[in-house]
Amino acid sequence: MIEIKNISKIYKTGDVETKALKDISFSIDDGEFVAIMGPSGSGKSTLMHILGCLDAATSGQYFFDGKDVSKFSDDELADIRKEKIGFVFQSFNLLPRTTVLRNVILPLIYANFPREKREEIARNSLLSAGLDEARFNHLSNQLSGGEMQRVAIARALVNDPAIIFADEPTGNLDSKTGELVMETFRKLNKEGRTIVLITHEKYIAENAKRKISIRDGEIIEDIINHH
Amino acid sequence: MFISDLFEETYFAISANKTRSGLTILGIVIGIGSVIAMISIGQGASGQIQSSIEGLGSNLLTIMPGVVQPGRGIVSSGRGAAETLKNEDIEVLRSIAGVAYISPELQRRFQIVSPAGNNTNSTIIGATAEYPLVKNVSVEQGSFILENQLRSMSRVAVLGPTVAKDLFADSDPIGKTIRINKVNFKVIGVLQAKGGAGFFNPDDIVLVPLTTMQKILAGADFLSTIAISVQEKNLMSQVQDEAVVALSVKHRVDPQNPDFSILSQADILGALTQITDTFTIFLAAVAGISLIVGGIGIMNMMMTTVTERTREIGLRKAIGAKRLDISLQFLAEAVMLTFLGGAVGIILGAGLAYGVTFFTGMATKISLFSIILAFSVSAGIGIAFGYWPAQKAAKLNPIEALRYE
Structure with a gap:
């Protein structure tokens, strides 16, 4: 599914070079549920940005579905994001003053999806993310945090992506709602979705089947969780 | 998208x-x-x-004495100062092919007094019977100046609507006597209003027979303008060229440097x-x-x-x-x-x-x-x-x- 080989990322601020990622290699197969764990500053966000085709590595190779995307242009990366990747962010990033349905439809617009089928797909997606149907026509800013994150998950699902990246999806939620959101991810994984979860909390990472721990830009642990 | x-x-x-x-x-x-x-x-x-300007007459050529200097426009023409246009020029112009009507004019400003004592200062134009045909004016009341009135130097006047209103207010001016420069004239007609043209008012005029104007009012034998109406629009420049040559021969001057100028409507409009x-x-x-x-x-x-x-x-x-x-x-x-x-x-x-x-x-x-x-x-x-x-x-x-x- 995805494979990275000797990925490094170096940030330059003036003369100072910061190595955010040092020669990282691993692969993720179809249907996996991987948690990438590490304290803040460990390079886990940088890794997610590269895996999510939001950023390019300084060196190394990245194969997405067999294609080497490490040298892709901005617009080619946008196409990969549009067709293969769904994102869930810590701060939800929903369009304010816009209905739930329209928020979920947004990726379909950029994918040139036929207009008449959009709403049905968005509804199905919201239902699999576990949002109550009564909320579908509410404005996004009228929802609770847990509901907002479900809308964000539905938005990530709507394009039927090959892989979903969730960046601290429970970071802005209380533990009870966080648990419900994690349950949604487990359910989606059971249905066959590949999910990559980025978190710094151990108990959140426990939800995943595989745990990759990062510190100072290097992998220090790559284990299978036994539930 | x-x-x-x-x-x-x-x-x-x-x-x-x-x-x-x-x-x-x-x-x-x-x-x-x-x-x-x-x-x-x-x-x-x-x-x-x-x-x-189109309302001033159709296919109009205006001949003026003196030279209109290029670049100085029509305002500073030597009209009034030069006295090179004469009555004899009319016959020369009439022989040019394409000329429909000719209206020789002599204009001056005089004080006009009505019987009731109202007075105004207006432009008095000595004109002939062809004036209405060339200048696109028509008489609303009464009649225009006739050939026999020209020959007999009749003291008759046709008033522009502005003058008629100034002198007679709303009463009927036809048949009344007015004094132009202390000479009595009988009002025989009133022109139809044309409306202001911005720079001058064609309604603020009094028309008298040209002969009367030259002999009695102005005491002059020259003309201030000759207006020519050309039969067709596309003959305008041809008639203009021929008029320059014919008048130059008549005045014995160089056609390149004549003692008169001819303006077409297009020039003024331009x-x-x-x-x-x-x-x-x-x-x-x-x-x-x-x-x-x-x-x-x-x-x-x-x-x-x-x-x-x-x-x-x-x-x-x-x-x-x-x-x-x-x-x-x-x-x-x-x-x-x-x-x-x-x-x-x-x-x-x-x-x-x-x-x-x-x-x-x-x-x-x-x-x-x-x-x-x-x-x-x-x-x-x-x-x-x-x-x-x-x-x-x-x-x-x-x-x-x-x-x-």
């Missing part, structure tokens, strides 16, 4: 902040509105001058439209400044919007929007704002133009040209002033945009 999606996104974006969008549009509305109103006033003025065109361009330029200010308002709003919506742009990029999608979206927003402003501005400008006509009586003319100009200018402003903010949005790095606080 489909075009319909682009429109929908644009609509949502503009209606999301109605007050700000409205104020931004207002800048364009005022700009476009004033451009439309100013151009319509300018074009109305030139249209009015054109029609009143000189005056040049003035009104300059006037129109000046007005439009002043209005254009407000249009540019409106455009800068659009740019300002778009810049603010891009900054405010940085996170949203980051999200859109994360879910697959390309640079082109983002820049088109912001460009469409700017163009939509200017188009809305342009449409309202055209209505406002047309309203202003009608208002000007209604309250001041000044002619205005809303041309298709000015509407097309205003619309393309507003679209151009949308693109020009929306381009920079749109590029700024498109170039945002998705990661930084998503983290933007």
Whole structure:
């Protein structure tokens, strides 16, 4: 599914070079549920940005579905994001003053999806993310945090992506709602979705089947969780 | 992204902040509105001058004594000072093919007194029976000067409507006696009103027989102008050339340097439209400044919007929007704002133009040209002033945009 080989990322601020990622290699197969764990500053966000085709590595190779995307242009990366990747962010990033349905439809617009089928797909997606149907026509800013994150998950699902990246999806939620959101991810994984979860909390990472721990830009642990 | 999606996104974006969008549009509305109103006033003025000059007579050539110096215009002609046009010139001109009617004239200003004691100072024109045919005037009441009145040097007068009103107010002037320069004249007719031509009033005249004017009032045997009506428009320049040659032979002067000048209607019209065109361009330029200010308002709003919506742009990029999608979206927003402003501005400008006509009586003319100009200018402003903010949005790095606080 995805494979990275000797990925490094170096940030330059003036003369100072910061190595955010040092020669990282691993692969993720179809249907996996991987948690990438590490304290803040460990390079886990940088890794997610590269895996999510939001950023390019300084060196190394990245194969997405067999294609080497490490040298892709901005617009080619946008196409990969549009067709293969769904994102869930810590701060939800929903369009304010816009209905739930329209928020979920947004990726379909950029994918040139036929207009008449959009709403049905968005509804199905919201239902699999576990949002109550009564909320579908509410404005996004009228929802609770847990509901907002479900809308964000539905938005990530709507394009039927090959892989979903969730960046601290429970970071802005209380533990009870966080648990419900994690349950949604487990359910989606059971249905066959590949999910990559980025978190710094151990108990959140426990939800995943595989745990990759990062510190100072290097992998220090790559284990299978036994539930 | 489909075009319909682009429109929908644009609509949502503009209606999301109605007050700000409205104020931004207002800048364009005022700009476009004033451009439309100013151009319509300018074009109305030139249209009015054109029609009143055409109303002075059809296919008209005017011969004046002296030389009209190029560049100094028709105002400073030597009329009055030079006395080179004589009655004998008429017969020479009449032999030119293509000449329909000839109206020799001698004009002076004199004091006129009515029997009731009202007095006015007006232009007295000594004219012949052909004057109405050449100058497109008709008699509303009574009759015009006849051939026999010319031969007998009758002391009769035809009044312009302005003079008739000044001297007689609303009473009937026909048959009354007036005194022009202390000589008694009998009023035999009143002309139909033509309306002001801006620079002079063709209604503020008194017509008397040319012979009477020359022998009794002015004591002169020359003419101040000879107006020729040409049979057809395309014969104008030919008749003009032949008249120059014929009169030069008659006056024994070099045709390259004659002691008279011939102006065609086109010359007069050209000189005056040049003035009104300059006037129109000046007005439009002043209005254009407000249009540019409106455009800068659009740019300002778009810049603010891009900054405010940085996170949203980051999200859109994360879910697959390309640079082109983002820049088109912001460009469409700017163009939509200017188009809305342009449409309202055209209505406002047309309203202003009608208002000007209604309250001041000044002619205005809303041309298709000015509407097309205003619309393309507003679209151009949308693109020009929306381009920079749109590029700024498109170039945002998705990661930084998503983290933007």
